[in-house]
Amino acid sequence: MKKILVVDDNEALLAMLKELLELKGFSVQLLSAGSAVLDAVIDERPDLVLLDILLGRENGADICRSIKEDPRTCHVPVMMMSALDQPMSWMGMAPDGFVAKPFDIAVLLTEIRSFAA
Numbered sequence: 001m002k003k004i005l006v007v008d009d010n011e012a013l014l015a016m017l018k019e020l021l022e023l024k025g026f027s028v029q030l031l032s033a034g035s036a037v038l039d040a041v042i043d044e045r046p047d048l049v050l051l052d053i054l055l056g057r058e059n060g061a062d063i064c065r066s067i068k069e070d071p072r073t074c075h076v077p078v079m080m081m082s083a084l085d086q087p088m089s090w091m092g093m094a095p096d097g098f099v100a101k102p103f104d105i106a107v108l109l110t111e112i113r114s115f116a117a
Contacts (some may be wrong), residue, residue: 002116003027007045009056017050024109026116030056034058036054038066041073043056045072048117051095053082079116 004026006017014030021028029044031037034055039047049067053060060080067073078098099111 001025001027002048003029003044004039004041004050004112004116005031005044006046006050007031007034007055007060007072008050008052009033009054012053013025020109021112022059026112037063038070038073041067042070042074046076048075048112049078049114051056051078051080053080053084055108068094079111080117 002044002093004021006014006021006028006113008014008017009032014032018028018030029040030044031040035058037051041047051060051064055063060082064078064080067076067078077096077101080095081099081101083101097111098116099108
């Protein structure tokens with residue numbers, strides 16, 4: 001079973017994504033704060049990190065950069081998601097994918113399957 005770590009500060013969205021992804025056969029771990037993401041990626045070894053860009057006071061772009069720069073986690077695909085339209089603040093740090101909010105569920109699942117197939 002493929003594991004997905006979903007990071008977003010919107011609890012309702014986290015609950016919806018957990019239910020949807022588990023119905024599609026994924027194992028899902030949720031985090032609502034960015035401070036624990038790198039440790040979770042190291043400990044849990046997810047097949048994909050689905051990461052919001054705006055996490056309250058934390059910046060998803062910085063978290064993505066940390067994942068990609070750490071030799072223990074650099075191989076883990078990171079798909080950013082945001083209501084922002086591919087903001088310039090993260091363009092230089094190379095997430096593996098992006099999905100705009102609000103997202104079409106079919107499009108989201110297609111993107112997720114391309115990384116965690």
